[in-house]
Amino acid sequence: MSHLVELFITFSPIYPCLAIYKLGPSKRNSTQREAVMKITVIGTGNMGSAFAKQLSAAGHSVRITGRDISKAQALADQHANVSAYVASEALGDSEVIVVATAYADATAALQSLGDLTGKVVIDITNPLSADYMSLTVGHVTSASEEIARAVPQANVVKAFNTLFAQVLADGPKFANDQTGSVFVASDSERAKQTAIALARSLGWNTVDAGGLVNARYLEPLAGFNIYLGYGAGLGTSVAPVWLSK
Secondary structure (H helix, E strand, O other): OOOEEEOOOOOOOOOOEEEEEEEOOOOOOHHHOOOOOEEEEEOOOHHHHHHHHHHHHOOOEEEEEOOOHHHHHHHHHHOOOEEEOOHHHOOOOOOEEEEOOOHHHHHHHHHOOOOOOOOEEEEOOOOEOOOOOOEOOOOOOOHHHHHHHHOOOOEEEEOOOOOOHHHHHHOOEEHHHOEOEEEEEEOOHHHHHHHHHHHHHOOOEEEEOOOHHHHHHHHHHHHHHHHHHHHOOOOOOEEEEEEOO
16 A cells, blocks of 8 residues: 555444555546636746646636736646636636635636636635644634625635645546546535636546635645645645545
């Protein structure tokens, strides 16, 4: 079991369990591709870059923006179907917005796009402290819930927050041909199904994590994954999944 570290938390009767997978060679099953979506990605760091790569490979139409437009343009130059825009022009006709910024910057970044009425906002942020060892928001609220309060006209979804950038960039296949999971939580069923379809189009398994309130659990899970990656020395090619017998 050198390539798979498992942490089992079992419940009867169907025995689901939490596991940590280590990344293996990436394979994309073309049968998993879904309908093409129009997506705006905010952020050109490691996560934004990983999204640009994977969304492009899946054939989605991507508009990307960030503080440094030259970085956005560099990503657009690298990937098909990706175009760079300043924030005020980045929304366009996108149906989905991926927030790939730090949590502290997320609300301002979203508001800089303009009218978000009816848009699906996929929040991948985690409200981590500077030393990555604690959360700045939690227990009675979450980053996603705070973002939803700040942009009530949009439909916010928590997803992809438990993945390292390396894992997202390399794709959903892990050691022993295991497929990784994306946990999806939202109060909007339409938004949740949109995020699920998007994740599946990239080859990921998905877990319906219920309402947005459950971001209060998903964000600490991401923090634990960061500890395993860095503190426990497992590296950044690991990710949590949910298994059933």
